[in-house]
Amino acid sequence: MTKNVPLIVIGAGPAGLGAAAEAAGAGVETLLLDEQPGPGGQIYRAIARSDAARRALLGPDYARGAALLPALESGAVDYRPGANIWQITPEREVYFTRDGKAQVLQAARIVLATGAMERPMPFPGWTLPGVMTAGAAQIMLKSAGTVPQGEVVLAGSGPLLLLLASQVLDAGGRVAALVDTTPRGSLMAALPHLPGMLRAPSTLKKGLALLARLRRAGVPHYKGAGDLRARGTEKIEALRFTAGGREYDLPCALLLLHLGVVPNLQITRALGLAHDWDPLPRCWRPRLDSWGNTEHEGIAVAGDGGGIVGAEASEHQGRLAGLQAACQLGKLNPADRDAKAAGIRRALAAQRAARPFLDRLYRPAEAFLDPPDNTLVCRCEEVTAGQIRDFVRLGCLGPNQTKAFGRAGMGPCQGRFCGLTVSEVIARARGAGMEEVGHYRIRPPIKPVTLAELAAMDPDDTGPEGGFDRDDAA
């Protein structure tokens, strides 16, 4: 018989850790599942294993993640790393693989805290060897202390790009250039949102400090860059672009790209939940109430997976979802829940007030939303933007039909990376809005699962108990 668990939290980033800590603190039996080998999610990746030197290198925003570990260390939360969730049903059955076996558990409540992923940044040549995302480079830095060899060029837009450039320098790496694709005029357009930004002054200060750090290090900063093309035959040899009315051809062996982050919606989409298009940050988000509840009874979303809010706000949202789960499970009365939530809501409101400024300032340049014809959009199935436009001319109305027209979105990533771009290209080619064009229909399994893992599945087997050991946590 499938084992029942009162609360399953999925994702051990700030939102999931916050949710699990609050719920377990209120006495809820809480299971925390995450695919990674250690807790922390994206921002605090490998925090449990990192020594003082690495924490100092990655900065105070990284080091503060250690404060989220006590609920795991005390055993209050049953934490199971290495658990890949590949299906959740509206009836709250959670299917995952761990230790080479598929498993299923039945939850009374679920908090989805699956975070964000980097927005694709398609332009001609972006799939050449030697081009990777800034997030991937940062993952290597956080989990293994790996610093890019030789000179690296960073291109794109957004705070994470500046942060990574500064972290690479601090780790002894060399940054040859920052090719900033934030469109000219974005700052002016964002200024009406400045009062909100000033409610979270530390965010603004951090951004200015990063820019100052890069200036001090003498990193060439090309602003308002456009018309990017990665040049090379076997691998990238140079990045071409225009900036300030001039054309550049920068020799480059490693190019790191970043264009902001967008919610990871694979599970909420596969559950068939309602999603809204958010025109300012140009991404979808699931429809939630102020506790993070979705329209499916007992399933809530917290953190960047519900709309990009940043790490601190993600933790606050996680705590709210944890309190709400505790209340729904009878461990906390509504008055106590609301009293505990009041301070969290105030801190959350200040963080959220900063978002419109950041979203407008770092809205991606149009060229990456609607790339040139010769740009690969679906990397798995090698479908170009031009082919998507051809499909529209032949009558294709939305992303789901592109699968029949030319297999876009049908590769191993199941549309995770190309979904937004395919919809944006179709919307422009049709002259339609994103709400009308829609998004890929996502079907389970949302993560690869092998036949051997399925064959090993035993609904009575709940797997080895979880546990937290700093030495194992990568």
Ligand SMILES: Cc1cc2nc3c(=O)[nH]c(=O)nc-3n(C[C@H](O)[C@H](O)[C@H](O)COP(=O)(O)OP(=O)(O)OC[C@H]3O[C@@H](n4cnc5c(N)ncnc54)[C@H](O)[C@@H]3O)c2cc1C
């Ligand atoms: C690559 C990358 C690097 C970033 N680096 C920084 C940074 O240095 N500083 C900063 O301020 N912000 C950073 N961000 C933004 C930051 O991720 C968020 O603001 C914050 O971490 C959001 O917290 P969260 O708990 O919502 O999600 P996350 O921290 O993203 O945690 C989500 C967790 O869910 C897990 N998960 C997702 N899907 C599944 C599944 N199907 N099965 C099992 N587990 C799953 C993930 O592996 C992850 O551990 C980064 C974002 C990305 C994408």
